[in-house]
């Protein structure tokens with residue numbers, strides 16, 4: 023595990039974008055595992071700037087997003103597909119065919135989970151996985167649990183996650199209760215894992231996940247065992263480590 027401490031959110035975002043850009047330059051047809059949420063927004067902005075400066079291209083990139091809310095389609099402005107279009111894909115030369123997000127409208131859970139695992143497998147696995155971390159230690163939407171879930175699964179979100187996601191919705195009752203998420207096995211199978219973390223409110227969970235015991239009660243803790251895991255955080259998030 024490598025830790026990079028940055029002065030603030032902007033520096034963290036630039037550092038993470040540099041790592042992703044170098045992956046894209048070294049392997050233009052990389053498979054990128056991508057995340058939503060507030061942590062990677064700055065990283066996506068920096069990648070768009072690099073694209074506009076003609077430093078990188080997304081032409082041959084395949085993206086496989088971590089998760090999607092059950093019940094939300096891609097035109098819903100709270101869906102993760104919509105988020106990705108707004109924050110990254112609409113601004114770069116990404117081939118729409120190569121964008122993968124779980125289908126939140128698929129009612130057959132077993133079908134969708136198997137389909138998404140095949141997407142990952144058929145892409146040849148993930149070259150670089152970008153992650154954020156939840157206050158409860160979740161990665162993707164793999165919530166604290168008594169086992170590490172290997173494959174794509176449909177999860178009931180915990181109250182902590184519902185509360186954290188509340189800020190994006192008008193009403194608490196609009197916050198989806200379920201989500202499809204890539205499994206921990208698929209995340210861990212990525213050749214390189216890059217986590218971005220920012221803010222004092224994440225400092226406790228960073229300490230628990232990366233300096234505490236490895237346990238499915240803190241799903242991110244498994245990343246301690248990954249051979250190429252980089253944690254890029256701002257000073258506030260890394261203040262306890």
Ligand code: F6R
Nearest residue numbers: 057058059060061154155156162
């Ligand atoms: C998002 C995701 C989640 C978030 C996490 C942190 O695709 O999978 O695990 O990374 O909830 O969210 P933010 O960055 O909003 O604090």
